[in-house]
Amino acid sequence: DGGITQSPKYLFRKEGQNVTLSCEQNLNHDAMYWYRQDPGQGLRLIYYSQIVNDFQKGDIAEGYSVSREKKESFPLTVTSAQKNPTAFYLCASSRQGSYGYTFGSGTRLTVV
Amino acid sequence: GESVGLHLPTLSVQEGDNSIINCAYSNSASDYFIWYKQESGKGPQFIIDIRSNMDKRQGQRVTVLLNKTVKHLSLQIAATQPGDSAVYFCAENNDYKLSFGAGTTVTVRA
Numbered sequence: 001d002g003g004i005t006q007s008p009k010y011l012f013r014k015e016g017q018n019v020t021l022s023c024e025q026n027l028n029h030d031a032m033y034w035y036r037q038d039p040g041q042g043l044r045l046i047y048y049s050q051i052v053n054d055f056q057k058g059d060i061a062e063g064y065s066v067s068r069e070k071k072e073s074f075p076l077t078v079t080s081a082q083k084n085p086t087a088f089y090l091c092a093s094s095r096q097g098s099y100g101y102t103f104g105s106g107t108r109l110t111v112v
Numbered sequence: 113g114e115s116v117g118l119h120l121p122t123l124s125v126q127e128g129d130n131s132i133i134n135c136a137y138s139n140s141a142s143d144y145f146i147w148y149k150q151e152s153g154k155g156p157q158f159i160i161d162i163r164s165n166m167d168k169r170q171g172q173r174v175t176v177l178l179n180k181t182v183k184h185l186s187l188q189i190a191a192t193q194p195g196d197s198a199v200y201f202c203a204e205n206n207d208y209k210l211s212f213g214a215g216t217t218v219t220v221r222a
Contacts, residue, residue, distance in 0.1 A: 092155075
């Protein structure tokens with residue numbers, strides 16, 4: 001079955017450490033997105049990529065980095081510069097020019 | 113049925129009643145809107161969408177209404193079931209991306 005996979009589901013890290021969240025899709029989608037979700041809030045866009053080897057900052061990119069070396073993969077690194085990294089992170093993908101996003105099941109990151 | 117006139121973060125609904133979830137969007141230039149459902153610990157799932165050249169669109173047990181004059185979107189769920197308990201988000205297109213509202217948590221009472 002085609003889909004989008006995020007791993008791990010739960011992640012714990014010590015403050016000051018960088019951590020990379022995985023997002024893989026086999027839907028042959030061109031565009032991929034990373035959103036952050038905090039309790040009681042909507043989804044906020046961190047980074048997005050519309051094509052391989054290209055990506056743009058979203059609304060809250062500070063403290064995060066991404067890469068898009070392969071069409072299928074869009075990993076997100078939460079760096080030590082992110083002041084409040086504990087959150088639920090969602091990855092999504094879509095066909096180019098489409099707003100029909102397919103979401104992964106998310107990674108809950110807890111920094112202690 | 114139960115409804116809210118303004119966006120509220122929570123909605124409690126009796127099983128079998130109709131639910132109405134409201135959303136205000138911000139960008140007058142948005143021409144595409146989507147409703148998503150998110151169950152606890154999962155990613156959002158597409159429910160229904162509507163383009164700005166329409167006022168109403170119906171799906172299975174769901175209806176989306178769009179009022180462009182006041183930039184208001186609503187989702188109506190008919191005969192609400194326990195499986196409808198979730199957080200519901202509206203989203204609007206914004207320069208090749210989607211912008212999401214804060215979400216409404218719907219709880220269905222047995």
